[in-house]
Amino acid sequence: MEFENTVTRPIPDYTLLKMEVTQQSKSCDIKVKSGKWEKLYHSCVLAKSPFFEHMMCSKFRESSTGTVELSVGTPATIDQTLMFLYGEEPKLTLKNIESFVELAEFLMLKNLKSFCMKWLRGVSVEQLTDDSCMSLLQLSTVYNITVPYLIKYIDAHLMSLIHNPQLISLDKPSVEYILFGKRLGYVPVDEKLKYFERWCQCHMDTISLQWVKEIVQKFNLHDVSKNILEDLVQRPPFDGLDCLKDALMNYSDSGSNMHKVLLMPDGVVKNCFWGLDLQQKHWYRIDPSYLTGKYMSTTVLSLKKAGLRTSSEMYFVNFRKIRDGGKRSSISCLNFVTGESNMYRVVLEFKPPCCDIKHFTMAGDLCFACININDDSRSLVYAGHVGRKSIHLSQLFSLRKGKIYKMCVNELSELAIIPNSKDYVLLYNFTELSLTKKNIRISFV
Structure with a gap:
């Protein structure tokens, strides 16, 4: 008899087992609880999860009582997650995706996490809101996952997102992107510094004064409002930074701290300009060869x-x-x-x-x-x-x-x-x- 070299595994049919779960049949031998909610499933099916397999083969109390209580997820997402082991696809939304990813991590279900990642890759910018963006941002930080359109949404909506309390929970690399990302230059430096001050207050135990100093020195402090500087020098850890005190001491009270520049053509050399910085009272000669160099003929x-x-x-x-x-x-x-x-x-x-x-x-x-x-x-x-x-x-x-x-x-x-x-x-x-x-x-x- 001829046969193929490749081994093809039969696809299991869980139709009968799913029907028994729906009817809560006596053949369902393991109970899963979450608060007041509880439901019966088959231990042979849940054993596909390393979490349940380890629990059933150990001497934990759950293995003898046949009852497992979960502290993550909601009743709806727990049920859909366990039915995923029966071959049913969960119904993912921006509101419940975080719960499904947490359950996939907790129950060690690699296939479910892959399913969630594939769904996240299909999320468009138009579907995102400020709240869902914050949830996904936290999710990507904790579980090291990538949401393609998340950064694009943040780039366009940081003016509103920067006041969201959830933004305080970001890690250091994410904070530095918020403060100095090239696409986020449209956000005023005052707003960024106020956000950084709020973030530091919530992470005092995990940051050093040297790191805070390095971050503050990256700002152009000439663009910071006087009232912001006055507030920062009185709050830890900023009260120990001499660069802020020097910026406040040298602050000009003559109005705006912005650079006003007067432009005029050279008049002699073609395409050259003179720029007068009205704040610093300093002239700059702007030569096109200096601007373009070898790149432009x-x-x-x-x-x-x-x-x-x-x-x-x-x-x-x-x-x-x-x-x-x-x-x-x-x-x-x-x-x-x-x-x-x-x-x-x-x-x-x-x-x-x-x-x-x-x-x-x-x-x-x-x-x-x-x-x-x-x-x-x-x-x-x-x-x-x-x-x-x-x-x-x-x-x-x-x-x-x-x-x-x-x-x-x-x-x-x-x-x-x-x-x-x-x-x-x-x-x-x-x-x-x-x-x-x-x-x-x-x-x-």
């Missing part, structure tokens, strides 16, 4: 396409002509305090052919760009974040009537758009994903 810098990225960093939009007649865009940033410069390549996803960036604006690591379609009165608005070497922008929305005249963004991730008609302004809140229209009247003198 032909560069055009326009004063209309320059602005402030942060209180002490300025950006320029650079263009280089390419063979097909179009232009390749990049962003050059110059920090007035450190003297460092960086260049980022701009990548537009799904960019129409023969269309170039008309407007560009950025605040921190949040960037917006606009393209006006030449063959119709339509504008495309793109959004993205500064990456390591490039800025990838995805289409956010389009304006079907009226091209864009001006656009700018503030540190609160609010984008203002004025069309060519100049009779209204569109306000887009990137954090809340909301778009409002306000009619205006502009007078030109």
Whole structure:
């Protein structure tokens, strides 16, 4: 008789056993309890869990009484977890996923955890809320699992999430990402420091003064409000940091602590600029060769396409002509305090052919760009974040009537758009994903 070399295991049919569980038949010989809830199952089936197998083969009290009480999960998730051993798939939601993962870990069910991970990979940004985001964040921290769209949601909603009490439970690496993540530059430094102070108060036993000092020194303390500094120097562990005391002592009471920079063309050397830091009363000469170096062969810098990225960093939009007649865009940033410069390549996803960036604006690591379609009165608005070497922008929305005249963004991730008609302004809140229209009247003198 011929036979195959591969061994095929028969798939067990639990139909009869599941029916007995439903009827709570006498053949169900093990009772599982959770609070007042209890239900009978088959020990031969539950033994597929290493937890139950070890318990049944040991001299624990449960092996003699036939009753097991679980302290994790809810009655609904416990029942679905145990029925998973009978071949039934649990019904996962954002509200119960944490309970299922905890049960999978507790009962040592690798297949159930894999099932949960596969489901989490299919969760989209649109399905997440602040509460579910916090639950998944805690879940990913405790059990070292990855939720693909979780970071993307946090990047766009940190302004509201940063006040959530559950954010205090994060570990050190997650806290450092919240404070210094490149995509989170739109959150004011005051809010980040207040969050860090709350986090430190809850983790005093696990942190050192040296680590807190290293974290605080990464902030640009010139951008911190005076009342925040005054509050921090009175609270442990910040009361022992000289850098905070020095920042408070050198704080200027002349108004805002932001850097105001006056830009003007050189007048002699083409494409060179002079920048005057009005706070520090210091001049900076901005040379295009310093900004672009060897990366650009032909560069055009326009004063209309320059602005402030942060209180002490300025950006320029650079263009280089390419063979097909179009232009390749990049962003050059110059920090007035450190003297460092960086260049980022701009990548537009799904960019129409023969269309170039008309407007560009950025605040921190949040960037917006606009393209006006030449063959119709339509504008495309793109959004993205500064990456390591490039800025990838995805289409956010389009304006079907009226091209864009001006656009700018503030540190609160609010984008203002004025069309060519100049009779209204569109306000887009990137954090809340909301778009409002306000009619205006502009007078030109």
